Amino acid sequence: SYELTQPPSVSVSPGQTARITCSGDALPKKYAYWYQQKSGQAPVLVIYDDSKRPSGIPERFSGSNSGTMATLTISGAQVEDEADYYCYSTDSSGNLWVFGGGTKLTVL
Amino acid sequence: EVQLVESGGGLVQPGGSLRLSCAASGFTVSSNYMSWVRQAPGKGLEWVSVIYNGGNTYYADSVKGRFTISRDNSKNTLYLQMNSLRAEDTAVYYCARTGYSYGYGGTYYFDYWGQGTLVTVSS
Numbered sequence: 001s002y003e004l005t006q007p008p009s010v011s012v013s014p015g016q017t018a019r020i021t022c023s024g025d026a027l028p029k030k031y032a033y034w035y036q037q038k039s040g041q042a043p044v045l046v047i048y049d050d051s052k053r054p055s056g057i058p059e060r061f062s063g064s065n066s067g068t069m070a071t072l073t074i075s076g077a078q079v080e081d082e083a084d085y086y087c088y089s090t091d092s093s094g095n096l097w098v099f100g101g102g103t104k105l106t107v108l
Numbered sequence: 109e110v111q112l113v114e115s116g117g118g119l120v121q122p123g124g125s126l127r128l129s130c131a132a133s134g135f136t137v138s139s140n141y142m143s144w145v146r147q148a149p150g151k152g153l154e155w156v157s158v159i160y161n162g163g164n165t166y167y168a169d170s171v172k173g174r175f176t177i178s179r180d181n182s183k184n185t186l187y188l189q190m191n192s193l194r195a196e197d198t199a200v201y202y203c204a205r206t207g208y209s210y211g212y213g214g215t216y217y218f219d220y221w222g223q224g225t226l227v228t229v230s231s
Contacts, residue, residue: 031215042221049209097155
């Protein structure tokens with residue numbers, strides 16, 4: 001089995017920087033991806049290939065991957081960024097496709 | 109514009125069957141990898157199954173032997189046939205277009221998602 005570990009919750013005030021971490025043994029060898037899921041909605045890809053932003057994702061969203069930890073950073077978090085965030089990657093063989101447990105971001 | 113619309117969810121008794129559909133527009137299902145991902149109520153995301161453009165299929169251990177992924181190229185639609193359903197299969201099921209990134213030896217990921225369809229397994 002393979003696991004990605006995220007903190008259950010992160011809380012920041014509006015305008016502050018929010019950082020959500022994701023740890024996994026295969027992250028030195030595999031890209032990390034981040035999904036935003038607002039209440040009652042489908043997930044949306046916000047970071048791919050460790051640090052790239054899809055079209056339409058605000059610049060305040062950024063990602064990094066170093067060693068066994070990937071990090072999603074929201075610079076100047078806004079109230080509308082409140083959501084659950086999931087990291088995703090695979091094990092080193094590419095056979096196990098795994099999501100982290102999710103992190104609830106509160107901005108207030 | 110890429111769109112994915114799931115249907116077919118509902119209430120089913122344990123041991124029963126259900127077929128989910130995912131109608132795609134804005135791209136060709138048969139030219140892409142396509143996945144199903146589910147989310148139990150109040151829980152996280154779980155990958156369920158993938159079908160590659162060449163037709164190969166793969167499943168999570170939790171559904172192997174019970175679920176079958178397929179597609180109809182003429183209808184540009186993805187399916188998930190679910191048999192021998194259990195209470196723990198209760199979830200919102202999302203279809204997702206699946207991309208492939210060539211760096212780091214290659215990683216599959218989900219770039220577009222449908223809105224999901226709820227499957228409830230209960231007597």
